[in-house]
Amino acid sequence: MTVSDPVVEAVVATLSRSATEIRQGLVGRRGAVDEENPSGETQVEADIWADELLAERLLAIDGISQYASEEREAIVDCGDTASAAGYTVAVDPLDGSSNLTSNNAMGTIVGVYDAPLPARGEDLVAAAYVLYGPITTMLLATEDTVSEYELTGGERRRIREDVTLPDDPVVYGFGGRVPDWTDAFTQYAREIETELKLRYGGAMIGDVNQVVTYGGIFGYPGLESRPEGKLRLQFEGNPIGYIIERAGGRSSNGEQSLLTVEPSEGIHERTPVFVGNEPLIDRLETQLS
Numbered sequence: 001m002t003v004s005d006p007v008v009e010a011v012v013a014t015l016s017r018s019a020t021e022i023r024q025g026l027v028g029r030r031g032a033v034d035e036e037n038p039s040g041e042t043q044v045e046a047d048i049w050a051d052e053l054l055a056e057r058l059l060a061i062d063g064i065s066q067y068a069s070e071e072r073e074a075i076v077d078c079g080d081t082a083s084a085a086g087y088t089v090a091v092d093p094l095d096g097s098s099n100l101t102s103n104n105a106m107g108t109i110v111g112v113y114d115a116p117l118p119a120r121g122e123d124l125v126a127a128a129y130v131l132y133g134p135i136t137t138m139l140l141a142t143e144d145t146v147s148e149y150e151l152t153g154g155e156r157r158r159i160r161e162d163v164t165l166p167d168d169p170v171v172y173g174f175g176g177r178v179p180d181w182t183d184a185f186t187q188y189a190r191e192i193e194t195e196l197k198l199r200y201g202g203a204m205i206g207d208v209n210q211v212v213t214y215g216g217i218f219g220y221p222g223l224e225s226r227p228e229g230k231l232r233l234q235f236e237g238n239p240i241g242y243i244i245e246r247a248g249g250r251s252s253n254g255e256q257s258l259l260t261v262e263p264s265e266g267i268h269e270r271t272p273v274f275v276g277n278e279p280l281i282d283r284l285e286t287q288l289s
């Protein structure tokens with residue numbers, strides 16, 4: 001089952017193939033290097049390696065004009081005039097890479113935009129994440145549908161079609177330290193704690209995949225010490241918001257859908273991120289306003 005848009009299909013095929021290699025290449029690349037990424041985070045060897053691998057391969061696709069990632073300061077242009085008007089890709093090469101130390105789940109996120117970067121989530125034409133769990137899976141959202149795949153040996157096999165969030169939510173996970181939460185968010189979280197089960201693993205992709213599987217809410221809120229939160233709009237908020245909205249849920253920055261946010265602070269702009277079942281996000285927005 002291929003994707004009807006040939007450029008999106010090429011991105012998805014490249015991601016599927018690369019994910020198997022990334023997974024295998026993590027061995028021996030778990031250590032921190034003496035570098036920080038543009039968000040001020042310590043990089044591990046695997047962050048830089050996965051970024052370079054994906055940049056080279058995604059920029060080689062005809063019809064991809066720009067590549068940007070969490071791990072590099074500047075947007076890279078393909079330098080090929082034939083592709084110059086094409087789609088752009090924004091990538092989180094390894095989501096939750098600090099989990100490499102404790103050998104817990106991680107992901108890779110790719111957003112495909114039909115606009116120059118930085119772009120609005122509404123300009124996405126597809127988004128996918130790979131989850132490196134006990135097995136490697138990929139969730140792909142296109143304008144048509146959301147599908148889940150298993151990835152082995154560079155091949156992808158579809159295991160679920162038309163994925164939607166279950167109606168009855170079960171799990172929640174919120175990032176940041178509780179004393180650093182705002183009073184309004186703390187009040188909301190206190191209520192949610194009595195209704196749902198906690199699932200928080202330190203990699204958004206792992207936590208979001210629990211929300212997709214069981215229903216619920218994942219959030220990384222704006223903090224007292226950092227009102228813009230931790231997660232990045234282009235590489236994390238937008239693609240995950242797109243996938244969750246395609247799967248029948250909602251995304252929000254606390255006020256509005258992430259997909260409607262106009263980027264204003266460059267490619268590494270941060271944003272509070274909330275995704276999950278519509279009634280839970282609606283309630284959150286009411287309580288934060």
Ligand code: AHG
Pocket residue numbers: 041070092094095096097098175176202203204205220230
């Ligand atoms: P990344 O590894 O791409 O920088 O992302 C880490 C993010 C996200 O995956 C996760 O939800 C969050 O950081 C965890 O942060 P805390 O360690 O503050 O809980």
Ligand code: MN
Pocket residue numbers: 037041070097
């Ligand atoms: Mn990081």
Ligand code: MN
Pocket residue numbers: 092094095096204236
């Ligand atoms: Mn991330």
Ligand code: MN
Pocket residue numbers: 070092093094095096097
């Ligand atoms: Mn990352």
